Amino acid sequence: EAGVTQFPSHSVIEKGQTVTLRCDPISGHDNLYWYRRVMGKEIKFLLHFVKESKQDESGMPNNRFLAERTGGTYSTLKVQPAELEDSGVYFCASSQRTGSYEQYFGPGTRLTVT
Amino acid sequence: DAKTTQPNSMESNEEEPVHLPCNHSTISGTDYIHWYRQLPSQGPEYVIHGLTSNVNNRMASLAIAEDRKSSTLILHRATLRDAAVYYCILRSWGKLQFGAGTQVVVTP
Numbered sequence: 001e002a003g004v005t006q007f008p009s010h011s012v013i014e015k016g017q018t019v020t021l022r023c024d025p026i027s028g029h030d031n032l033y034w035y036r037r038v039m040g041k042e043i044k045f046l047l048h049f050v051k052e053s054k055q056d057e058s059g060m061p062n063n064r065f066l067a068e069r070t071g072g073t074y075s076t077l078k079v080q081p082a083e084l085e086d087s088g089v090y091f092c093a094s095s096q097r098t099g100s101y102e103q104y105f106g107p108g109t110r111l112t113v114t
Numbered sequence: 115d116a117k118t119t120q121p122n123s124m125e126s127n128e129e130e131p132v133h134l135p136c137n138h139s140t141i142s143g144t145d146y147i148h149w150y151r152q153l154p155s156q157g158p159e160y161v162i163h164g165l166t167s168n169v170n171n172r173m174a175s176l177a178i179a180e181d182r183k184s185s186t187l188i189l190h191r192a193t194l195r196d197a198a199v200y201y202c203i204l205r206s207w208g209k210l211q212f213g214a215g216t217q218v219v220v221t222p
Contacts, residue, residue, distance in 0.1 A: 004157075043212040055208065104160065
């Protein structure tokens with residue numbers, strides 16, 4: 001069974017540009033989460049999808065970040081326009097059900113904004 | 115949200131047990147105790163979780179205090195591959211809230 005995959009593995013963009021990160025969850029997992037670790041900080045939750053609905057987006061830092069999950073399969077996270085402080089590693093995770101079930105993480109996308 | 119307290123780092127010799135403590139004095143009745151670890155350059159990886167009773171799986175054991183205000187993750191025989199940051203997380207629903215975790219160093 002394939003794990004959670006993320007694309008690209010690394011992205012370098014200039015301040016003000018747009019970047020779109022993609023996450024493919026494990027097949028059949030209704031729950032999809034985005035997290036990120038910015039430089040020197042702890043891993044922080046961004047948002048949670050159940051199928052294609054946003055269940056919790058309390059961690060989204062501002063309106064420059066837009067997450068979508070059309071059709072309830074893969075998800076994209078767009079940053080527009082990117083700022084220097086957005087640099088970090090963005091992780092996606094999926095789980096079969098909500099609640100106490102374990103989350104399976106992807107390898108992350110390293111975003112560098114110059 | 116309830117928070118956890120872990121030591122910054124722990125060191126162990128290969129093939130010896132490792133006991134990782136976690137304090138969570140403000141845990142609520144619906145909080146599960148989850149442990150994840152993150153190996154270098156990888157995403158976090160689920161290790162184990164429990165509610166009240168001690169739990170065992172192929173990776174580790176979780177010992178939960180009777181009052182649930184603390185727990186201990188036990189790696190029975192540390193290997194070099196177990197060198198990682200270990201996170202103790204309280205979770206009742208949905209998102210995981212990561213702290214700084216414990217950096218485990220395993221020496222041959």
